[in-house]
Amino acid sequence: MAAQCYIAISELHPNFSHPKVAGIVIGKIDVKSFPDRKNIGMDRFTFGFTIKDSPDFFINVAAWGNGGYINGLASSFSIGDCVIVENPLISTKDLEKGDKFCPTTPSHYRLLVMEAHSQVTLCSDMDTIERLLPLLHLPAKDPRDFYSLGDIVANGQQLDGSVINILAAVKLIGEPKQFTTRDGRKGQRLEVKLFDDSVSSFPLVCWDREAIQLMQTLIPRETVLFIADVKISFDSFRGGMVATVNSKSIVTVNPDTREASMLFNYAKELLASGALDEDEMSDDLSVDSITDMYTVSQLKQKAQENPEAFFGITYSFISKLDLDTSASKVIRTRCCRCKFLVTEDMQSCTNLLCPGRDQGFSATVGFDLLVDLTDHTGTLHACSLRSPVADKTLGCTTEEFTSLTDDERTAMKWKFLLERCKIHVKIFPSTKVKSGVKGVILACSLADPGEVKQHMSALLQ
Template sequence: FSQKVAGIIIGKTDVKSFPDRKNIGTDRFTFSFTIRDSPDFFINVTSWGNGGYINGLSNSFSIGDCVTIENSLVTNKDPEKGDRFCPTTPSHYRLLVTEAHSQVNLCADTDTVDRLLPMIHLPVKDSTDFYSLGDIEANGQRLDGSVINILAAVKSIGEPKQFTTSDGRKGQRLEVKLFDDSVSSFPLVCWDREVIQLVQTWIPKETVLFIADAKIGFDSFRSCMAATVNSKTIITVNPDTREASLLFSYAKQVSESGALDQDEKPEDVPVDSINDVYTVSQLKQKAWENPEAFFGITYSFISRLDLDSSVSKVIRTQCSRCKIQVSEDAQSCVNELCPGRDQALSTTTGFYLLVDFTDHTGTLHACTLRSPVAEKTLGCTTDEFTSLTDDERTMMKWKFLLERCKIYVKILPSTKMRSGIRGVVMACSLADPGEVKQHMSALL
């Protein structure tokens, strides 16, 4: 019988080929995808055929597209064979698409598309059935080899790395760092081209994922737990669930507060072990060529130091458990995901300043100068600073503003900054003129 199904693609595998047993010397090609047409129903679709047909079909749509499938064959699932490598679906059947009988086209009917699009944000598993990253780390190697659901936010996305296997097949690998309110960095590894394409559309720190059926393993190379996306995994991006929206607002808050970068503590290396001197343009150049964090000294003028703006902009109070900014008179943490939410609020207060520094080659904008480095640089505590008059604050500002300083800085890649890089001040003091002359003549 002739049937037509419209659905949104929620998962898709790469094309694979196998030697054809019937026609020796030729290959058969296949790939699978999962479509959904209602909150409760989604089904796997498999397609077999020659290389030209299968590659053409696979290239004609991606995850997130709405398609119509005509004249597919309906077959029973075979849990022993191919179906154990496919996503788990509520249906007892799967669809088979062949070149001779079936057609798959992008859906042209806008009403259907509008009805289907929200389905991409519904997790395929119970939205409360997931592990936090803290749970995974706490269970450690007991979870090694198991398949679980994870809810987490995207912290950063690595570069795809290409490789060739020993038998000459080309492959690729991409690593995403996840975080939630319990763990600030956790690796998710992707091997499939389809998934890697999807990953590259995500915005770090603004994307929450519900990962259904991720494989958890112990990475002995780095001796930590890691998650892997495989052919059973379905990733729901920015899921439409309460848990995800709480995590989304947490991610936004920590990202804006700079707390996420606090696992890159300014005391990564002892300041006195930093010896390399750079001009501002050399710092920028090195950061563009090298996506890893690095350290250096620059003899620059401080060209922005907002000490005379309102105290709330200069001094921040944050929950000592989850690092979210809170108001001074708060009784409990505002973050619904805070691990200590039901306990008495414990806070830390410190300077949080954004400074610019400039030399003859350019300006590095919005570098963070935080406690305890800020106290040392300014020569006063937050309490002392709060009791200063406006005039005294302005005097303190002019002690540094437009003076040449010796600044020890850590440079990090940053997707949020227009320049693509961010600086963290690790130490700062007025520079000794003789020292400046000696170093600057070498750099000019």
């Protein structure tokens, strides 16, 4: 079908009869039902979506009807699909009523879809689809008008209750949690952890099924989001700020903007440098509070079933510990501010988005090892063992280590290699390693044989 058959969103007017609009779905909200005042005992069903047909124009569409029609229509397309809306009613927006709960659009109108006289179908015309697809990556608000996560944290409770735009990268996607309200309605909740060059972890909460489905398609650590009209509130339970996607929010995945491109490159470099893993170590969890015991295979299995990080103790052998390689592979220098790897002789950080680039450069030197943990159930490869945990485990500082002879380093290696150790670990998903599972060692010491026997027998039961 030729593009000229469609009316542009910018040209829509209530006087048009039988309009036909093609657009890409940039937002969608869940089906809801209300008691029908005209038919007592019956419910009316509705859901909304937002379509875009040019860089500057998009419009909200509301569909109304019985449960079968609305649920069927809602499940026939998703965010990112190109649709054709035929013969909708064009009405002027009412910002005092329903429209104040919908995304803010540049159009003066909204479209109403009714089963009796309107139709929404997936677009099958490739020319139209190719024209519309790039619009999916253009934010719904000015791409330079956003708060950094650092701005939100700095403003704190002053932003409580406000609706703002955020540009951030996805760090971790949690598991959806199902619940039932007191009045018997079923609901769901998903938490996503965001990061940028100013804050390493910030919570984003989704309650809407459509938003949750969108978030579950994203690749953590490789995706940047521009979220227009996200609600910011102070969470007294956490003692910090939290962002919530609501019915007004529009989430743009990997926006085609300069600012998003810089953040994407920052995330990519951060991932390559291992600094995101470094950050994973800095959780406010004391080692003493970790009590759950695991075999290596149990650690792997739980990590594959659970995308959120977790903690545990394993009684395993260290099967790889390269202490007798060159010191530069054992001891690394990192920027204090952004944790990027740097060479010792550098006078500044090479990370273009380092939050302290214009300030005095400071770096930390520490052990930076990848070790393998093995027990009777398998091997967990490439676990991070870094300072200060490594200093305590090995019983020496980096300065002392550099003055050791090759024989002394080999002797230190064999003190641990193939010895049963009690190891406290943090496990989390990682796209960097083949197994998809990454381990960070939080504490490691030679195990007491009696303790090992007691715990191993408990694990084997």
